[in-house]
Amino acid sequence: MxxxxxxxxxxxxxxxxxxxxxxxxxxxxxxxxxxxxxxxxxxxxxxxxxxxxxxxxxxxxxxxxxxxxxxxxxxxxxxxxxxxxxxxxxxxxxxxxxxxxxxxxxxxxxxxxxxxxxxxxxxxxxxxxxxxxxxxxxxxxxxxxxxxxxxxxxxxxxxxxxxxxxxxxxxxxxxxxxxxxxxxxxxxxxxxxxxxxxxxxxxxxxxxxxxxxxxxxxxxxxxxxxxxxxxxxxxxxxxxxxxxxxxxxxxxxxxxxxxxxxxxxxxxxxxxxxxxxxxxxYSGEFVTRFARTHRMTCGGTCKVGFMNQIIGSAKLIQEYKGLQNVPHINEELAEMVALRETCRSCGLAAAYKGSEEPKGSGVFLPDELMGNVSKLNVCNAFWRVMALAGDIGGGLIVTLPSLKELDNPETKAYVEEFYSFGGDEPAENVMKVHKHLQNWTAGLHGVGTWHGAGPVQAQKIMLQRVINYDREKEIVKKTLRLKPKAPAADSGEETKG
Ligand SMILES: Cc1cc2nc3c(=O)[nH]c(=O)nc-3n(C[C@H](O)[C@H](O)[C@H](O)COP(=O)(O)OP(=O)(O)OC[C@H]3O[C@@H](n4cnc5c(N)ncnc54)[C@H](O)[C@@H]3O)c2cc1C
Structure with a gap:
């Protein structure tokens, strides 16, 4: 093997x-x-x-x-x-x-x-x-x-x-x-x-x-x-x-x-x-077929995993702080989950609606529209998820001292006392989870997620290329029983050329 x-x-x-x-x-x-x-x-x-x-x-x-x-x-x-x-x-x-x-x-x-x-x-x-x-x-x-x-x-x-x-x-x-x-x-x-x-x-x-x-x-x-x-x-x-x-x-x-x-x-x-x-x-095909595949992966699937790390950290901090029954924190967590699920659904839908491209080649690519939408969604959703985690985490995400203080006999006791939120969670764990959120919310991931697999405008351009409104127009025509257009009147002009 x-x-x-x-x-x-x-x-x-x-x-x-x-x-x-x-x-x-x-x-x-x-x-x-x-x-x-x-x-x-x-x-x-x-x-x-x-x-x-x-x-x-x-x-x-x-x-x-x-x-x-x-x-x-x-x-x-x-x-x-x-x-x-x-x-x-x-x-x-x-x-x-x-x-x-x-x-x-x-x-x-x-x-x-x-x-x-x-x-x-x-x-x-x-x-x-x-x-x-x-x-x-x-x-x-x-x-x-x-x-x-x-x-x-x-x-x-x-x-x-x-x-x-x-x-x-x-x-x-x-x-x-x-x-x-x-x-x-x-x-x-x-x-x-x-x-x-x-x-x-x-x-x-x-x-x-x-x-x-x-x-x-x-x-x-x-x-x-x-x-x-x-x-x-x-x-x-x-x-x-x-x-x-x-x-x-x-x-x-x-x-x-x-x-x-x-x-x-x-x-x-x-x-x-x-x-x-x-x-x-054919150069353009190489790029668009790569993008079609990568936008599903990078947008709808990979960033969902990142969001899971962020949501897990926010939830732990909620518990460390004894905020389990606070409505707005639970709403924020639920919003994070809803954003994650929207991204996940788009990524999975792009896979479910994938097709052989070109026919006969034997290779399957995700659905172009859904793949692009999944990356487009994630660009904004990821910033929002980080902002919500930032609210729950509080200022400590960016004001945290070094974990080395836990090895310093002169500061260890202070840090252990004042960063455990008066609970039984060791201060070291509390600090590590905040540090983890610092890595997400105050780090490279916002811009990285926006630009990896192409910035928003790249997805919008692709959407403009693939969107076809004919079906939607037909639905409305059928529902309203719109009359067919009158045939164009003969202008009487001779056809030129
Ligand atoms: C963490 C990370 C990992 C990456 N990994 C890879 C990798 O492994 N392989 C790889 O090939 N690439 C990788 N990339 C590159 C990524 O695909 C690009 O960053 C992305 O396509 C944006 O290109 P750019 O960075 O050159 O930004 P730019 O293209 O300079 O975009 C900046 C802004 O200018 C606009 N813009 C750019 N050109 C035009 C134009 N002609 N007309 C109008 N507006 C324009 C954009 O829409 C955007 O608003 C990675 C990026 C990141 C952040």
Whole structure:
């Protein structure tokens, strides 16, 4: 069975030597650095859950491609039932990690790659699909963690890529030869790439023949010559760097959602790993099919898991404070649950209403309208859930002293006395739950949730494209028994041309 154990996963990362920078310094070993380590831990958990009988159904799938059981995050959905499992996995992983499962974007890219390479081969006679399937077989057989990269620095947004002063603000093919292609440019905000075995890259800026060199999709190991990772660095990174004990932190083991810029400085990609090169008319399909999949996952499923962490913390604090019978607090908790359920319902509905795209390809994608609506809902619902948790948590969420005070003989007794709310809950627990809410409500997750899988306007644009009001108009016409329009009167003018 091609499932790695968590230990094998960690060992396998030691064989890779990605060039990683953080806080102005080289990260020599991503397994040791306290911030990059959180990504290793999060991906490692996905290997553990695939082995665990309690979560195996969610975390694995039977792949006919290799006739074996594979990790769900290397699998491409072949039915509505698969999409439902995919949605469940999104919530399961995020509520257990309280951060990203870093295999998620690659997983969603696989759906897009399967669907669009199949379509290109059918329409224009390319041979990308068998090449992609060979790649996916390798990923499944070796149970690889794969990150996904679309977002780019981009030049002035009011100009097309060919008119940017710097042509490499989007990943561009700069050379083609009989062995492969050479690419140059960068991707930004990429989740967890340095702790993955592979990165799949999809295009972002190719719309016309003049931008054909930007029409490129490929896969590469993270330590291919010419690849550099420049990691995010936030107050939370600094806090983790300084922490003596990860238990002091708001999410001890898995931390924040870690991203980096990935620079491709003349990176060679062999043809076996190139899945799109120059066929600009299909670049948009790669992106929209990825977005269609990712908006269900990132919107309707993953953030539901995050909300569960926030709701659980707010509920514990309500109990610590003896506020169980206070109507407005219970109303706030109920509102949080209603928002969570709305998001969850949208995500699940997108899965239930999923369909094969394109017909005959064998790959199932979530419903476009519902997937987009689920991400649109979550953008606003997530801020609201955090605001409500902030109300219940009180000022302590942001005024909390360090948990180190509990080890300081001069302050320990004060902190234990004054932060236990006069109850029997140890002050340490009370403080940790507040710290956890600090991580959510006063941290990176609000903007992260808004922008991950695209900001609100991106969903609105997609909705405008797919909404069709014909059915609704017909319903009204039928209910009101509206008369058919009179045929247009003959104007008597001669038809021109
Ligand atoms: C935590 C996190 C993890 C992420 N992980 C990944 C990942 O793994 N892989 C990946 O590929 N990406 C990832 N992303 C990137 C994410 O998809 C983008 O951040 C998102 O698509 C928004 O793009 P941007 O950040 O460049 O913002 P911008 O595009 O700059 O958006 C800022 C504002 O400008 C508006 N705007 C932008 N362009 C235009 C335009 N042409 N016309 C009108 N309005 C415009 C937007 O609507 C928005 O209001 C991640 C992001 C976050 C926050």
């Amino acid at each position: 091609p499932l790695m154990t968590p230990e094998q996963f960690e060992e396998s990362l030691k064989l890779l030597k990605p060039r990683v920078f953080m806080n102005g310094k080289r990260v020599e070993n991503i397994l040791d650095n306290p911030n990059t380590r959180t990504v290793v831990e999060a991906n490692k958990a996905s290997y553990e859950w695939a082995q665990d009988p309690a979560s195996r159904d969610i975390m694995t799938a039977y792949s006919p491609l290799i006739n074996d059981t594979v990790n769900r995050y290397t699998y491409v959905s072949r039915s509505v039932d698969d999409l439902i499992r995919k949605a469940e996995a999104g919530t399961f992983t995020s509520e257990n990690l309280g951060t990203c499962i870093y295999r998620c974007v690659g997983y969603d890219c696989f759906h897009s790659l399967w669907s669009t390479t199949w379509e290109m081969d059918r329409d224009i006679g390319t041979s990308y699909h068998p090449r992609f399937l060979e790649y996916l077989k390798m990923v499944q057989t070796r149970d690889l963690s794969v990150a996904g990269a679309l977002t780019e620095p981009r030049g002035p947004r009011n100009k097309r890529a060919q008119n940017w002063p710097d042509p490499y603000l989007s990943v561009k093919v700069v050379e083609k030869n009989d062995k492969g292609i050479v690419v140059k440019g960068a991707k930004i905000n990429i989740s967890g790439g340095f702790a993955s075995h592979e990165i799949v890259v999809l295009p972002q800026s190719a719309h016309s023949a003049a931008e054909a060199d930007y029409a490129v999709a490929f896969a590469t190991p993270p330590d291919a010559p010419g690849i550099t990772f420049v990691c995010q660095y936030t107050p939370f990174s600094a806090e983790r760097d300084l922490a003596d004990d990860i238990e002091e932190l708001g999410n001890p083991l898995y931390g924040q959602r870690e991203t980096s810029m990935i620079i491709f400085d003349n990176v060679f990609v062999p043809w076996e790993r190139v899945f799109h090169c120059g066929e600009y008319a």
